[in-house]
Amino acid sequence: MRLGKRIREIEHEDRLDPLVARLKGLAERLPSGTARDVLHGVQLGHPLHPIMIHLPMGTWTAAVLLDLLPGDHRREARALVDIGLLTVSPAVLSGLADWAQQHERHQRVGVVHVAANGMGTLLFGASSLARARGRWGWGKGLALAGLGAIGLGGTLGGHIAYHRAGGANSADHFVDLVPEGWHDLGELEAYPEGNPAGADVDGVPVVVARTKDAVSVLMGTCPHMGAPLAEGELADGCLRCPWHGSEFRLDDGTVVHGPATAPVEPFETSIVDGRLWVRLSPA
Structure with missing residues (x-):
């Protein structure tokens, strides 16, 4: 079975609805008015979230690549991991604002998307902590696992954005x-x-x-x-x-x-x- 079909099955998984409801409760706490418009990307003319996710994903991917290259790149890789952690919040907030205004099938896939990216963020946080303590091997391994998690999250996000046109101009x-x-x-x-x-x-x-x-x-x-x-x-x-x-x-x-x-x-x-x-x- 193709991965895309597996993802479409998530859209019909009503056991995710309690998680959807809890996450929507968090979304309701986001500021309204101009601040919410900024999160959506109204001033840009297209959604803000796809831009913001490049910051953590780009820095974390670069960190893992440095880990795999020969030579001593520990300082640079650790800095990239930490920069990625600092840029997660705006990516999350902009995505949450968009997700809360989408259809049920988008939202069910979205909570799994959030879970995968959340696990990836935790793994990169653990990688940063391990590197700070001088446990570089653990730091590299945790970062590699984290990249796999956010890769899965990105696949789910791509399904929402492209297959289900979440955020695209429907007209x-x-x-x-x-x-x-x-x-x-x-x-x-x-x-x-x-x-x-x-x-x-x-x-x-x-x-x-x-x-x-x-x-x-x-x-x-x-x-x-x-x-x-x-x-x-x-x-x-x-x-x-x-x-x-x-x-x-x-x-x-x-x-x-x-x-x-x-x-x-x-x-x-x-x-x-x-x-x-x-x-x-x-x-």
């Missing part, structure tokens, strides 16, 4: 499906003021947000996890996702608050004889 493919030119969405009066309404452009979902002063049309799928934005709500010039609360500006689709990090694609609008026409805004 990006729709951009290539919208035909060029203007498209008729029907009578403007068919779209009520103050509430988002769904429509489609040649099968591509869009959301129409009509206010007293303007009408805005955005791609109808949330980039975060694919929620139907027509089921969301309008607030302070923004459209709020119905699933995880991401907020997007009505005028240009910019992310105001996460967990989404990619903007919603906006459409240009034109009212002709009481009918609403739209076309995808140029880059």
